Amino acid sequence: MSVLLVGARQVVTCRGPARARRGREMAELEVLEDAVVWIADDGWVHAVGSYQSLARPASGAGAQVVEVDGVLLPGFVDAHTHAVFGAPRLEDHERRARGVTYQEIAAAGGGILSSVREVRRKSAEELRDLTARRLHHLLRHGTTTVEIKSGYGLTVEDELKQLDVIRSLRGRPPRLVATFLGAHEVPEEHRPDPEEYIRLLLDEMLPAVTRHGLARFCDAFCEPGVFSVDQTRRVLEAARTYGLRLKLHADELDGSGGAELAVALGAISADHLAAISERGIAALAGSETVAVLLPGTMLFLGQRRQAPARRLIDAGGAVALATDFNPGSSPGMSLPLMAMLGVSQMGMLPAEAITAITVNGAAAVGAAASTGQIAPGFRADLVQLAVQDWREVPYWYGVNLVREAWVGGAACHLGKGTLDFAV
Numbered sequence: 001m002s003v004l005l006v007g008a009r010q011v012v013t014c015r016g017p018a019r020a021r022r023g024r025e026m027a028e029l030e031v032l033e034d035a036v037v038w039i040a041d042d043g044w045v046h047a048v049g050s051y052q053s054l055a056r057p058a059s060g061a062g063a064q065v066v067e068v069d070g071v072l073l074p075g076f077v078d079a080h081t082h083a084v085f086g087a088p089r090l091e092d093h094e095r096r097a098r099g100v101t102y103q104e105i106a107a108a109g110g111g112i113l114s115s116v117r118e119v120r121r122k123s124a125e126e127l128r129d130l131t132a133r134r135l136h137h138l139l140r141h142g143t144t145t146v147e148i149k150s151g152y153g154l155t156v157e158d159e160l161k162q163l164d165v166i167r168s169l170r171g172r173p174p175r176l177v178a179t180f181l182g183a184h185e186v187p188e189e190h191r192p193d194p195e196e197y198i199r200l201l202l203d204e205m206l207p208a209v210t211r212h213g214l215a216r217f218c219d220a221f222c223e224p225g226v227f228s229v230d231q232t233r234r235v236l237e238a239a240r241t242y243g244l245r246l247k248l249h250a251d252e253l254d255g256s257g258g259a260e261l262a263v264a265l266g267a268i269s270a271d272h273l274a275a276i277s278e279r280g281i282a283a284l285a286g287s288e289t290v291a292v293l294l295p296g297t298m299l300f301l302g303q304r305r306q307a308p309a310r311r312l313i314d315a316g317g318a319v320a321l322a323t324d325f326n327p328g329s330s331p332g333m334s335l336p337l338m339a340m341l342g343v344s345q346m347g348m349l350p351a352e353a354i355t356a357i358t359v360n361g362a363a364a365v366g367a368a369a370s371t372g373q374i375a376p377g378f379r380a381d382l383v384q385l386a387v388q389d390w391r392e393v394p395y396w397y398g399v400n401l402v403r404e405a406w407v408g409g410a411a412c413h414l415g416k417g418t419l420d421f422a423v
Helices: 023-027 051-060 090-097 102-107 112-121 124-140 156-168 194-211 229-241 258-265 278-285 295-300 309-314 335-346 350-357 359-364
Strands: 003-006 010-012 031-033 035-039 045-050 064-067 071-074 076-078 143-149 175-183 217-222 245-250 269-272 290-293 319-321 382-385 402-407
Touching (some): 010 035, 023 309, 076 350, 124 156, 143 402, 156 194, 258 269, 290 359, 309 335, 319 335, 319 350, 335 350
Parallel strands (some): 076 143, 269 290, 290 319
Antiparallel strands (some): 003 035, 035 045, 071 382
């Protein structure tokens, strides 16, 4: 049955080209006052407009009238998460509070490697249960599309286990996009010979992932002390031959030219970028690669710097904001919080922050033609927020303003969810 959503104070459509918004375009939101949204029975948006223009034809088509209030926005798109993990990294958190750096923790076998040990220890069923709970919490915060990476297995078997967990959770909200991140870290057993691990990635992992159709994207962590620019290039060029689209963890803690590499390889996104160079900014601004910035990570790690969102936008780049939800450096699940950080700490305008968690988030996961807008021809992925003005979304923090979400036109009936999502 089709549905007519009526009563919203504002409908923020983000209507426009089905691609990433760049530079000044990011501030160009379409905000309709007292508009209605007609959702067709196939779960796609049929029309958006005034009640006077749509009420009669919708009634004639048998649409069910659903009363809403507050503000309707496109469902949020989280373009960077590591949601399949075994346990929170509480020891790492305490060690950082005592002054140990992220890099020092990683070098001592903590960090990503501690999450690797947890994933290897847990069964697929245990990981699936934990991940399902986390996805419900992401949905409760208005996220209707979630990208999830592997990268906590680092063996053929355990990388496939993570990706299979993601596949098993499809078919229920939120929508999922899978990314293979075998090049997340060199596992302990390969530390004496990292090249041996690169060969495992190229000769066994990539063929297995693509043979089973488990991922749409391939990512790699290009960072000094993890994977060099040359190693990253080799992995991603091989992934491209297998038909995977490319993403890149780039210039997070130390500038190494990751952004430039992402552009050279035609990656759909370059993520993190807190240490990006002016050359990297220029490269992204002149490309179609989306800069996915992760303010929650730098906040949680106690870093004083954030990625230069303002400079990227002013240069003509496309910026998305994502949570980087993971157990070690960003255990946050709220894209509205990331939008608030974008405005308060990164110099973004409120409208740019909304674009960054909707349209540009969708572009960063290859979904800009189907989600990220409330417009005819797009899936009816929407979120209703208990506010009177859309600018409140990147304003309030410490409170969840989401009242309801629709994915493919179906109301999600969010409820309170299960609170023991992390253990």
